[in-house]
Amino acid sequence: MPTLKKTVIQDFRNIEFAEISFSPNINCISGGNGEGKTNLLDAIHYLSMTKSAFPTPDRYNFRYGTGGFAIGGTYSMEGGVEARFSIRVSEGEKKVVRDDKPYSRISEHIGVLPVVMISPSDISLVSDSGEERRRLANAVLSQMDREYLVSMQSYNRLLAQRNRLLKDGRAEQDFLEVIDMRMEGEAEKIHAARKRLSELLEPVIGRYYGIISGGAETVSVSYRSELSSKTLTDLFRANFEKDRLLGYTSSGIQRDDFLFSMDGHPIRRAGSQGQQKSFLVALKFAQYEIMKNAYGYAPTLLLDDIFDKLDMGRIANLIGMVAGNDFGQIFLTDSNKVRLSGIVDGITEDRAYFDTLGGVFTRVD
Numbered sequence: 001m002p003t004l005k006k007t008v009i010q011d012f013r014n015i016e017f018a019e020i021s022f023s024p025n026i027n028c029i030s031g032g033n034g035e036g037k038t039n040l041l042d043a044i045h046y047l048s049m050t051k052s053a054f055p056t057p058d059r060y061n062f063r064y065g066t067g068g069f070a071i072g073g074t075y076s077m078e079g080g081v082e083a084r085f086s087i088r089v090s091e092g093e094k095k096v097v098r099d100d101k102p103y104s105r106i107s108e109h110i111g112v113l114p115v116v117m118i119s120p121s122d123i124s125l126v127s128d129s130g131e132e133r134r135r136l137a138n139a140v141l142s143q144m145d146r147e148y149l150v151s152m153q154s155y156n157r158l159l160a161q162r163n164r165l166l167k168d169g170r171a172e173q174d175f176l177e178v179i180d181m182r183m184e185g186e187a188e189k190i191h192a193a194r195k196r197l198s199e200l201l202e203p204v205i206g207r208y209y210g211i212i213s214g215g216a217e218t219v220s221v222s223y224r225s226e227l228s229s230k231t232l233t234d235l236f237r238a239n240f241e242k243d244r245l246l247g248y249t250s251s252g253i254q255r256d257d258f259l260f261s262m263d264g265h266p267i268r269r270a271g272s273q274g275q276q277k278s279f280l281v282a283l284k285f286a287q288y289e290i291m292k293n294a295y296g297y298a299p300t301l302l303l304d305d306i307f308d309k310l311d312m313g314r315i316a317n318l319i320g321m322v323a324g325n326d327f328g329q330i331f332l333t334d335s336n337k338v339r340l341s342g343i344v345d346g347i348t349e350d351r352a353y354f355d356t357l358g359g360v361f362t363r364v365d
Contacts, residue, residue: 001078001297002113003329004044008072011063012046013039014359021363023352024076026330028344030337031356037333040361041117041302044331047073047085048115048300049139050096050106055132058089067091075113078297085113107153111143114291114299118284118306125283126268126276130257137258140287141193144294148193155186159249167247173240177233184232187253191227194256198223200290201283208282212315217262219279225256281306281315298328307334307343316343 009018014036029037042061045053052061062069068090077083086097096103103109124132142149162179165171202221209219226235235251236243243250260267260279267279292298307315319330334340337353344351354361 001295001328002083002300003076004073004300005076005082006074007044007047008070009040009043010070011066012043012069012071013061013063015039015043016063016359018359018361020354020361022329022331023350024329025327025348026332026344026351027354028337028340028351029331029333029354029356029361030335030340032335035356036359036361037335037356038119038304039359040356041119041304041331041333043071044073044300045115045117045302047071047087048113049143050087050094050109053117053119053302054121055135058094059091061089085109107149110149111146114143114295115302116284116288116291116299117302117304118281119302119304120308122280122284123276125280126260126271130255133258134254134256136287137194137197137256140291141197143299144291145193148190151186151189155183155190155253158183158186159252159254163248166243166249169244171244173237176236176240180233180236183252187227187232190253191225191256194225194253194258195223195228197290198258201286204286204289205279205282208285209279212278212282213275217275219267219282220261220264221283222259222261223256224259225253226251227253227256277308292328300328301330303330303332305333305335307336307339316346319343320347 003024004022005024006019006021009015009020011017014034018040020040029040031037042053046061052058068088070086070088072084072086075083075085084099088095088097094106096106096109098109098112125136138152142152158179162171162176162183165176165179198221205221206219209217230238232252236249239249239251260283262270262275262279267276271279288299288301303319319332332340332344337355341353353364355364356362
C-alpha cells in the first residue's frame with residue numbers, strides 16, 4: 001500500500017516551506033487554530049487527488065504574495081518500491097510528475113494514492129445542495145474505477161458543448177440528439193456506479209453510526225436519479241423546449257442526489273448538530289472501508305479535528321478499528337495535544353507527534 005515517507009511543501013497556503021518525515025502508521029499534528037494543521041492534511045490530499053479537499057480555485061491555495069505552489073512526496077509503494085510524486089501549480093498551469101516523468105494526462109494519477117479525508121467542512125454534505133454529495137461520490141468512484149472517471153469527463157465535456165449550443169440559441173433538436181446519444185452511454189455507466197455505491201454504503205454507514213451513537217437512531221442512504229425511471233434521451237427529448245428557453249440542460253445525471261435520512265426523516269432537519277456530525281464521520285469511515293475492500297489495502301486516512309462534539313470513547317473505538325489489522329497510514333489533527341496523545345497512545349506505540357506554529361512543523365517524539 002502507498003505510504004508517505006516524506007513530503008516537501010512550498011508556498012501552499014500559510015506553509016512557506018516544510019520538509020517532513022512521517023511514521024508509516026499514525027501521525028498526530030497539534031497546534032492552535034489557523035497555524036497550518038489543516039493545510040498540511042490538504043497538501044497530502046492534493047498530492048493524491050490533484051486538487052484540494054475543499055471546493056476552492058487553485059489560486060486561493062497560493063501563499064500570499066506568490067504565484068503558485070509545489071508539493072512533493074516520497075512514497076513506499078506495494079512491494080517496498082519507492083516512488084516520488086510532485087505537483088506544481090501556477091496560474092493557469094498544473095503539472096503532475098511521477099519519478100521525474102510527467103503524466104500525459106493528470107487524470108491518470110487519480111487512484112494511484114488513494115485517500116479519504118474527514119474534516120469539519122463535511123457538514124456541507126448535509127446542509128448544502130446535491131452538488132456536494134455528487135462531488136463526494138465522484139471522488140470515491142474516480143479513485144476506485146478509472147472507467148467511471150473517463151465517463152464523467154466525457155459526459156461533462158458533452159454537457160458543456162450542449163449547454164453552449166442552448167445558450168447561443170443554436171440548438172436544433174436533430175443536432176442535439178446526436179450529442180444526446182453519445183451522452184446516454186456515459187450516463188448509464190455513471191448511474192450504475194452511483195447506484196452500486198449507495199447500496200454498498202448504506203449497511204456500512206449504519207454499522208459505524210451505531211458504534212458512534214450507541215444505536216439510538218437508524219440512519220440510511222438512498223440514491224435519487226432521473227435515470228432510475230427514464231433514459232437520458234427520453235429526458236432530453238421531453239425537456240427540449242424548456243432547455244431552449246432556459247439556455248441550459250435542466251435534466252440528467254448532473255442533477256443526481258444522495259438522500260441522507262435518520263429514522264425516515266431528512267437528517268438535515270431531523271438530526272441535531274452532534275447527530276449530523278456522527279453521521280458524517282460514519283459516512284467517511286464507510287467510504288474508507290469500501291475503498292479498502294476495493295483496493296485490497298487501506299487508503300491514507302486524513303482526520304482533521306474530528307474529536308469536536310463527539311464522545312471521546314466512541315471515537316477512540318473507531319480509530320482503534322481502522323488502526324487494527326492491515327490498517328493504512330493515518331494523519332490526525334487536534335488543537336488539544338493532551339487529548340490527542342491520550343487517545344493515540346492507547347492504540348499504538350508506532351506513532352509520530354508534530355507541533356504546528358505559523359506553517360512550521362516540528363516533530364516532538
